[in-house]
Amino acid sequence: MFRRLSRAPLTWVAVAALGVGAAFGLYWFQPWxxxxxxxxxxxxSEVDDADPTGGVAGTAPTxxxxxxxxxxxxxxxxxxxxxxxxxxxxxFVSHEHDTSGxxxxxxxxxxxxxxxxxxxxxxxxxxxxxWLSDQPVRTGRAxxxxxxxxxxxxxxxxxxxxxxxxxxxxxxxDLAELTSxxxxxxxxxxxxxxxxxxxxx
Numbered sequence: 020m021f022r023r024l025s026r027a028p029l030t031w032v033a034v035a036a037l038g039v040g041a042a043f044g045l046y047w048f049q050p051w052x053x054x055x056x057x058x059x060x061x062x063x064s065e066v067d068d069a070d071p072t073g074g075v076a077g078t079a080p081t082x083x084x085x086x087x088x089x090x091x092x093x094x095x096x097x098x099x100x101x102x103x104x105x106x107x108x109x110x111f112v113s114h115e116h117d118t119s120g121x122x123x124x125x126x127x128x129x130x131x132x133x134x135x136x137x138x139x140x141x142x143x144x145x146x147x148x149x150w151l152s153d154q155p156v157r158t159g160r161a162x163x164x165x166x167x168x169x170x171x172x173x174x175x176x177x178x179x180x181x182x183x184x185x186x187x188x189x190x191x192x193d194l195a196e197l198t199s200x201x202x203x204x205x206x207x208x209x210x211x212x213x214x215x216x217x218x219x220x
Contacts, residue, residue, distance in 0.1 A: 055143055059179030063135050064103035064125045101128050106194065109214035112156060114163045115204070116142035118212020122200045123219075124188070132188040134174055134200060140181050146206040147177035149186055151197035156215045163209050166201045177202055 108123035120139035126132055134149065153170040156162060174186035188194070194216075201213040 056181050057143060057179035059182040059184045061178075061182075061184045063137060063183050063185060064127065064133075066103050066105050066125065103127050105219045106132065107198070107216040107218050109156075109200075109216050111139070111141075111202075111212045111214045112158055112162075114201075114210040114212050116144070116211045118142075118202060122214040122216065124194060124216055131190070132192070132194065134186045134188055136184050136186075138183065139179075139202075141202055141211050143180040144204050144211065146204060147180070147211065148203045148205050149174045149177055150201050150203045151188070151192065151194075151216075152199045152201055152213075153196050154199060156199050156201075156213045162213060166199075166203055166210055166213065167208060170196065172197055 104126045106124040106126050108121060111118045111120050111122065113119075118139075118141040120141075121137040123135050123137065124132055125135055134151070136149075150166055151172045151174065152166045154165045154168060157165065172189065172192050174188065178184045198216050199213055200216060202211040203209075204211060
């Protein structure tokens with residue numbers, strides 16, 4: 020009888036420890052996100068892919084400065100209208116998870132910049148962020164962990180693992196140096212997928 024009673028507290032301690040461990044594992048890995056897609060369909064900039072500048076008819080040619088427009092000024096009608104221009108773009112390659120879609124930096128009509136993810140398709144996961152980075156995009160496992168090695172600018176949490184979405188690029192961001200974008204899993208320090216941003220034109 021004494022032996023049975025003495026073992027009971029140890030059993031409860033073991034059960035409690037297993038329960039805490041399981042709860043922590045579920046929180047940390049969040050396995051349900053692997054099968055729970057989040058679709059986002061935001062309105063993207065209206066750009067004409069047929070235009071070699073990556074913008075629309077009437078935009079400034081590649082290599083020339085765009086017209087200066089005060090922030091908040093809407094574009095006007097006519098052939099001299101200031102319209103969105105694709106500055107750079109690239110296709111996603113897969114890293115830790117299969118990832119596809121297009122990333123593009125767009126200069127908007129008011130002179131600001133934003134990153135647009137077009138037709139993104141990747142896996143869901145815990146603590147996913149969108150980073151601009153100065154690291155080159157490498158294929159295979161060699162590219163999984165490099166994006167926290169250099170300079171980067173975080174644009175926010177990933178809004179959804181599928182669909183079209185846009186992220187404001189903070190003023191003063193050096194887009195000449197930050198030439199790649201990654202879907203970065205902060206919790207496990209790994210890239211789900213990344214794209215090189217190549218100048219348009």
